[in-house]
Amino acid sequence: MNLTFTQEQEMMRKMVRDFATAEIAPFIENMEKGEFPREIIRKMGELGLMGIPVPEKYGGAEMDFTSYIIAIHELSKVSATVGVILSVHTSVCTNPILYFGSEEQKQKYVPKLASGEYLGAFCLTEASSGSDAASLKSRAVRKADHYVINGSKVFITNGGEADVYIVFASTNPELGSKGISAFIVEKGMPGLVIGKDEKKMGLHGSRTVQLTFEDMMVPVENLLGQEGAGFKIAMANLEVGRIGIATQALGIAEAALEAAIAYAKERRQFGKPIASQQGVGFKLADMATSVEAAKLLIYRAADLRTNGLKCGMEASMAKLFASRTAVEVATEAIQVFGGYGYTEDYPVERYFRDAKITEIYEGTSEIQRIVVSKHL
Numbered sequence: 365m366n367l368t369f370t371q372e373q374e375m376m377r378k379m380v381r382d383f384a385t386a387e388i389a390p391f392i393e394n395m396e397k398g399e400f401p402r403e404i405i406r407k408m409g410e411l412g413l414m415g416i417p418v419p420e421k422y423g424g425a426e427m428d429f430t431s432y433i434i435a436i437h438e439l440s441k442v443s444a445t446v447g448v449i450l451s452v453h454t455s456v457c458t459n460p461i462l463y464f465g466s467e468e469q470k471q472k473y474v475p476k477l478a479s480g481e482y483l484g485a486f487c488l489t490e491a492s493s494g495s496d497a498a499s500l501k502s503r504a505v506r507k508a509d510h511y512v513i514n515g516s517k518v519f520i521t522n523g524g525e526a527d528v529y530i531v532f533a534s535t536n537p538e539l540g541s542k543g544i545s546a547f548i549v550e551k552g553m554p555g556l557v558i559g560k561d562e563k564k565m566g567l568h569g570s571r572t573v574q575l576t577f578e579d580m581m582v583p584v585e586n587l588l589g590q591e592g593a594g595f596k597i598a599m600a601n602l603e604v605g606r607i608g609i610a611t612q613a614l615g616i617a618e619a620a621l622e623a624a625i626a627y628a629k630e631r632r633q634f635g636k637p638i639a640s641q642q643g644v645g646f647k648l649a650d651m652a653t654s655v656e657a658a659k660l661l662i663y664r665a666a667d668l669r670t671n672g673l674k675c676g677m678e679a680s681m682a683k684l685f686a687s688r689t690a691v692e693v694a695t696e697a698i699q700v701f702g703g704y705g706y707t708e709d710y711p712v713e714r715y716f717r718d719a720k721i722t723e724i725y726e727g728t729s730e731i732q733r734i735v736v737s738k739h740l
C-alpha cells in the first residue's frame with residue numbers, strides 16, 4: 365500500500381483543515397451548548413464536502429473514497445460533531461441511494477444531498493433491536509401505490525434536522541433478515557413523527573432523536589432496491605460507514621495527542637517540562653504509537669475501498685482499534701493535563717466525552733469482533 369497521498373488528496377486535506385480552523389473552531393462553544401451547525405453544513409455544501417465521493421453527474425465532487433476519509437479526519441480533529449454529521453450523511457444515506465437506488469431515485473435525491481441542500485439520516489436501530497439489527501419490529505405493508513409503515517426508531521443521528529431518511533422496516537416478518545426492506549423517506553411525509561432529542565455525554569452539537577412512524581405513507585417508488593433486500597443494503601453501507609466512524613475516532617485521538625504534547629512541553633514540574641520526565645514521555649510515546657497504528661489501519665481500509673476491493677474485515681478492524689485508541693488516548697491526555705484536564709478550560713475533557721460513542725455506534729466493538737472473527 366502506498367501511503368503517500370496524491371496532490372489532489374493533499375489539497376483536500378489542506379482545504380478542510382483551513383475550513384475547520386476558520387469556520388468550525390469558533391463555533392465549538394455554540395455546539396457544546398447544543399446548537400446544531402446548520403450554517404457550517406451549508407458552507408460545507410458550497411465547498412463540495414457534502415458529496416465528496418458522489419459522481420459529478422449527480423452533483424458531487426467525484427473524488428475518491430480516500431479523499432472523503434481525509435475530510436472526515438480533518439473535520440473530526442476540530443469537531444467530532446461535524447465529523448459524524450458528514451459521515452452519516454454520506455456513508456449511510458447518500459451512498460445507499462447511489463449504490464442501490466433506481467435512476468429516478470438517484471436523480472431526485474442525490475444532487476440535493478451532494479450539495480448539502482438536503483441532509484441525510486439512517487434509521488435502523490430500534491429500542492429492542494440494536495446489535496441484533498435483523499430483529500427490528502417496524503412493519504411496512506403495501507397498500508396500492510403506497511407502503512404504510514408503523515414502528516419506531518431510536519438514536520437517529522441527524523434526526524429532526526435531516527430531510528431524507530433511509531428507513532428499514534419489515535415487509536415480511538416471517539423471513540427474518542430477508543424480509544427487511546429499505547425506504548427513502550422525506551421529512552414531510554405524513555406519519556413521520558420526530559420524537560425526543562437525546563441528552564448525550566458528548567457530541568453536543570449533533571442531533572440524536574427518536575422517530576415514530578404512525579401509518580407513515582411512503583410511495584412505492586421510494587422502496588430502495590427490492591423488497592427484502594434491506595438488510596443487505598444496511599450491512600453493505602454500514603461496512604463502509606465504519607471506516608468513517610473509525611476516522612472520526614482517529615481525529616479525536618490525534619487532537620487529544622497534540623493537546624497533550626503541547627501541554628507537556630509547556631508545563632514544568634520538578635524544575636523541567638513534564639514532557640522530559642519519563643513517566644509522561646513514555647505515555648506520549650504510547651499514545652502516538654496507537655494513533656499511528658489506527659491511522660494505518662484506516663487508510664489501508666480506505667485504500668481498499670478506493671480501489672474497489674473488499675474491505676469489510678479491514679473496516680471493522682479499523683473501527684475496533686481506532687475507537688479504543690480514541691478512548692485510551694483521550695483518557696491519557698486528561699492524565700497529562702492533571703486537574704486542568706478535568707475542567708472545561710481545556711479541550712481534552714470534550715475529546716474524552718466525544719470518544720466513547722465511537723466504541724458504540726455503527727456497531728459496538730463487540731460487533732466489530734464478530735465481523736472480524738467471521739472473516740477469519
Ligand code: CAA
Nearest residue numbers: 488494495496497498521541596599600603725726727731
Ligand atoms: N454486506 C452485504 N451483505 C451482508 C453483509 C455485508 N457486509 N453482512 C451480512 N450480510 C448478509 C449476509 O450475507 C446474510 O445474507 P445471506 O443469508 O443471503 O448470506 C444476511 O446479511 C444476514 O447476515 P448474518 O446472518 O451475518 O446477520 P446477523 O443477524 O447474524 O447479524 C451483524 C450480523 C454483523 C451482527 C449485524 O446485525 C450488525 O452489524 N449489527 C450491528 C448493527 C449496527 O451496526 N448498527 C448501527 C446502527 S447505525 C448507526 O449507528 C449510525 C450512527 O448513528 C452513527
